[in-house]
Amino acid sequence: MSLPHWIALGLLALGYCFALAHGSLGLAALPSLLALLCTALLVRRRVRWQQTLGHLLFIGMAAALALHWLPGFNSAKAIDKAVFSQGALPFSMYLNLDKPLIGLWLLLACPWLVLLRGRGLALSLLAILPLTLLACLGGAWALGLVAWAPKWPDQAWLWLLNNLLLVSLTEELLFRGYIQGGLQRLFRHDGLALLAAALLFGLAHLGGGWQWFYLATLAGVGYGLAYRHGGLAAAVACHACVNLAHFAGFSYPMLALG
Structure with missing residues (x-):
């Protein structure tokens, strides 16, 4: 991996260690993080079937992360049922720790996205x-x-x-x-x-x-x-x-x- 990718990985590790220390990330999230790492390693292999398997596994992981199905991610509620204008529905917003892993995985595993x-x-x-x-x-x-x-x-x-x-x-x-x-x-x-x-x-x-x-x-x-x-x-x-x-x-x- 290039230097920017190593920097991104280091910042990712630091950020999620900080989240773990403050209770926003539980140990139950560790299997998901390890699974993402394994899929990234498969995608970077040169054997076609291993690459295909890595992509298929990632797609399943991405869907689960986007839908917040995986345990261990305790997203903080930053906005709670705020009504921003007359007649609008109440709005709540969470600072999600699971969904951003999709983007970080893509940056690290698929450098051609940036190219x-x-x-x-x-x-x-x-x-x-x-x-x-x-x-x-x-x-x-x-x-x-x-x-x-x-x-x-x-x-x-x-x-x-x-x-x-x-x-x-x-x-x-x-x-x-x-x-x-x-x-x-x-x-x-x-x-x-x-x-x-x-x-x-x-x-x-x-x-x-x-x-x-x-x-x-x-x-x-x-x-x-x-x-x-x-x-x-x-x-x-x-x-x-x-x-x-x-x-x-x-x-x-x-x-x-x-």
Whole structure:
């Protein structure tokens, strides 16, 4: 591994030791951490079947981490049932220790995620981002999910940090870097890779209803275009900006319907 990867691994170990010392991480999480390490070692092997097994095991682990199914991760509740604007549902936010492991694993096990970067960051932010904002937030407004509600509450900076590092970065590493980038490498078809990643991103939001599946799929197309033209940094920037515009300008997380 390169020096930056060793630095990332060292910071990861230090951070999770700190979490263990403060009770945010239990010993029950150790099997999950060891399993992730084993899958990373398999993926870095040169034997094809071992690589395939490592990726399949990681996909299962990633789903379990994203759904918070694995024991030992005692995520702190940073925001508890806050109502940010009139008519909006209460919002709670946890500082999750399990989901970020997905992104950290990808950075360490799949260095090609960072190598697959484009040169169109300005294009992504000046052209793709405004269109994505219009499609997603305009669509949410048209569907009656949100209303115009500008705000900047006391918890906003904590929300912003969590959204950038634990949500946007992790999700873009997985959906754009790993899924879209991986399918791109495998099938040599940009459009198919982009659409598949966008649909999977939509399915990940299906729990909120068909409306959020539709809007998340639209967002996934926008983030996928940003990734194609500007690389991972552009996709993360677009994702974070769309989430920020939703949080600061509209009902968050959504209007209380019915």
